[in-house]
Amino acid sequence: MNPFRRRHGKAPVLAMVTWVYVLWSLLPVLIAVRISLNNGRSRSSFQPMSFRWYWGDSTASLLHDDSMRVALFNTLELAGLCMLIATPIGVAMAIGLQRWRGRTSNAANGLMLVPIVTPEIVFGVALFLVFTQLYTGFPDGLTRQLLGHVTFTISFVVVIVRGRLAAIGTQYEEAARDLGASRLQAIRLVLLPLLSPAIFASVMVVFATSVDDFVISSFLSTGASTETVPIKIYSGARAGSTPALNALATVMLLLTLAAVAIATVVLKSIQRRGGEDPGPTGGLAGLSG
Amino acid sequence: MFAVPGVGWLIAFFVVSVYAVMAVAFGGVDPFLKTSIPAWNPLQWDFTTMGNVIHEVFNGYLREVFVRTFVFVALSLAGCVAIGYPVAYYAARKAGRHKGLLLAALVLPFWISYLMRMLAWTNLLQPDGLVNQVLGWFSLPDNRNWLDGDWYTVVIGLIYGYVPFFILPLYSTLERLDGRLIEAGRDLGASARQTFLRVTLPLSVPGLMAASVITVLPMFGDYYTNSYLTSGSPRTEMVGNQIENYLRNTGQPQTGASLVLILMAMLFVLMVYYMVTTIRQQRAAER
Numbered sequence: 001m002n003p004f005r006r007r008h009g010k011a012p013v014l015a016m017v018t019w020v021y022v023l024w025s026l027l028p029v030l031i032a033v034r035i036s037l038n039n040g041r042s043r044s045s046f047q048p049m050s051f052r053w054y055w056g057d058s059t060a061s062l063l064h065d066d067s068m069r070v071a072l073f074n075t076l077e078l079a080g081l082c083m084l085i086a087t088p089i090g091v092a093m094a095i096g097l098q099r100w101r102g103r104t105s106n107a108a109n110g111l112m113l114v115p116i117v118t119p120e121i122v123f124g125v126a127l128f129l130v131f132t133q134l135y136t137g138f139p140d141g142l143t144r145q146l147l148g149h150v151t152f153t154i155s156f157v158v159v160i161v162r163g164r165l166a167a168i169g170t171q172y173e174e175a176a177r178d179l180g181a182s183r184l185q186a187i188r189l190v191l192l193p194l195l196s197p198a199i200f201a202s203v204m205v206v207f208a209t210s211v212d213d214f215v216i217s218s219f220l221s222t223g224a225s226t227e228t229v230p231i232k233i234y235s236g237a238r239a240g241s242t243p244a245l246n247a248l249a250t251v252m253l254l255l256t257l258a259a260v261a262i263a264t265v266v267l268k269s270i271q272r273r274g275g276e277d278p279g280p281t282g283g284l285a286g287l288s289g
Numbered sequence: 290m291f292a293v294p295g296v297g298w299l300i301a302f303f304v305v306s307v308y309a310v311m312a313v314a315f316g317g318v319d320p321f322l323k324t325s326i327p328a329w330n331p332l333q334w335d336f337t338t339m340g341n342v343i344h345e346v347f348n349g350y351l352r353e354v355f356v357r358t359f360v361f362v363a364l365s366l367a368g369c370v371a372i373g374y375p376v377a378y379y380a381a382r383k384a385g386r387h388k389g390l391l392l393a394a395l396v397l398p399f400w401i402s403y404l405m406r407m408l409a410w411t412n413l414l415q416p417d418g419l420v421n422q423v424l425g426w427f428s429l430p431d432n433r434n435w436l437d438g439d440w441y442t443v444v445i446g447l448i449y450g451y452v453p454f455f456i457l458p459l460y461s462t463l464e465r466l467d468g469r470l471i472e473a474g475r476d477l478g479a480s481a482r483q484t485f486l487r488v489t490l491p492l493s494v495p496g497l498m499a500a501s502v503i504t505v506l507p508m509f510g511d512y513y514t515n516s517y518l519t520s521g522s523p524r525t526e527m528v529g530n531q532i533e534n535y536l537r538n539t540g541q542p543q544t545g546a547s548l549v550l551i552l553m554a555m556l557f558v559l560m561v562y563y564m565v566t567t568i569r570q571q572r573a574a575e576r
Contacts, residue, residue: 119552230403
C-alpha cells in the first residue's frame, strides 16, 4: 500500500467537523454585517437593506452620531500611534535580546514574556492604578491609553521578530562585517531588509491587537471623548441601541481586513524579491509558541 | 544595547504598575475621601485587607464567584479541546489541497474584533433572533431568552471567543509532528485508533498544553464576555467582574487590588510554565 495515500487518507468526519466549525466561527459575523444593513431598527432579524445606519439616518447613523465617529477616530489614532512606537522598540529589543548572553538576559527574556501571559484585567488594573497613584503627570485619556497599548504590544513584536531572527541566523551579518561594514551598517543594510517580512507581520499584529483591545482602553478611559470602538460596542448593546452599532463594528472590520490585505500584498512582493516564505499563518504561529 | 529602550519601557510601565497594585492592596484608605493611600515602602505594608479578602475567597461571599470562574473556565476549556483538536488535526494533517483556504479561515477570527464577535451573538440570541427561529423550524422550544443570565450562554460565548486562540498553537505543533512516526506505528501493526492514542496524542501533548495555557489565562481574567452576554447578570459573575466593580464603582480599591494579586498568584504556575517552555524553544531555535 502506498504510504502517501495513507497519510492523506480521507477523513470525512473530521472534514465535516472542521468545515462546520469554520461556518460556525464566521457566519455569526456575516449575519452581524447583514444586520448593519437593515432598513429598520431590528437588531435580531433581517429587514430590507439600506445604508440608513451608515449615513442615511440623520441622528443615529454612523455619520451623524458624534460619539460613534469619535470612537472610530480614537481607535484608529491609538492603533496608528501604537504601531509607530511599539514596532521600533520591539524590533530593537528583539535584536538586542538575541545577542545578549548571560544571566541578566534570562531575566530580560522573562520580562519580555510576562505581558503575553498576564490576563488583561491584571494589566488594566495595574495601569489604572499606576496612572492614578504614581504617574499622575501623564495627561489622562488617550495619552495613557496609548502608553498602555504600547506596553502590551511590544512583546508581540519581539516574539515575532525573534522567530525570524532565529531562522536567519548570524551568518549574513557576519559576512557583512567581514566585508567591512560597521555594526550599525550591517544591521541597517543586511539584517533589517531580511527582517522586513517579520516587521510587517508585527505591524499588523500590533494594529489588530490595539484595535481589538477593550480592557486596557476601558480602564484608562475617562468618558465619552476617550471611548474606542470596542468600548462603544460593549456599552452600546446594553442600552436599547440600533443597527448603527453593527455598522460601526462593520466599518472597523472592513478597515482591519483592508489593512491585512495590503500588508499581505506587500509581504508577497517582498518575498518575490528573494525573501523567505513566513508560512501561511504569517507571524501569528510564532506567537503561539 | 538595543534591548535597553524596550526593557526600560517594560520596567517603567509594567513592573512598576504591578508594584503599584501591591502598594494599593497593602496600603491604606483615606477615611474621609475614600481614596487609596498606597504604601510604596514594603516595610509599611499592611496585610489586613488581603487577609479579609482571602478569608472571603475561601469561606465568604467570594467563594461562589471563584468556584463559578473555575467551572466556567474548565467547561470552556473542555469545549475548546473538543472542537479545537479535531479542527487543528484536520488542518495540520488531512486538509490536502484545501489547506490554504482552511488556514485563512482559521486565522480570520484573529482579525475580527472580539467584541464584534460577541455583538454578533447578542444579535443571534435575542428572543426573536435567528437562533430561536432556527429552533422553531425543528419544532424545538423557540421562546428561550438566551441573554437572561444563564451559564450555558456564557460558556458558549467563551468557547466561541477563545477557540481560535486554542487552534493555532495546537495546529503548529501537529503540523511539525513527524509523520514517519505515525507511519511506523501503522507499519508495526497498530490500528488507526491505536496509532492515534499511542503515537499522535502523546506527541501532541506539548501543543495541547501550550494551547490550553494561552486560552485559560485570559479566560480567568475575562469579565466582559459574561457580562456582555447576560446584561451583567449576577448569576454569571466571575472574578474579573468583582475586580472591576471594586476598582471602578466602589470606594474600595485595595480590595480590588488584593483580588488582582490573588488571581495572579493562582495563575502563577501556568504563567511560569508558558514562559519557561517558550524560552526553551527560543534557545533551541537559535542554537
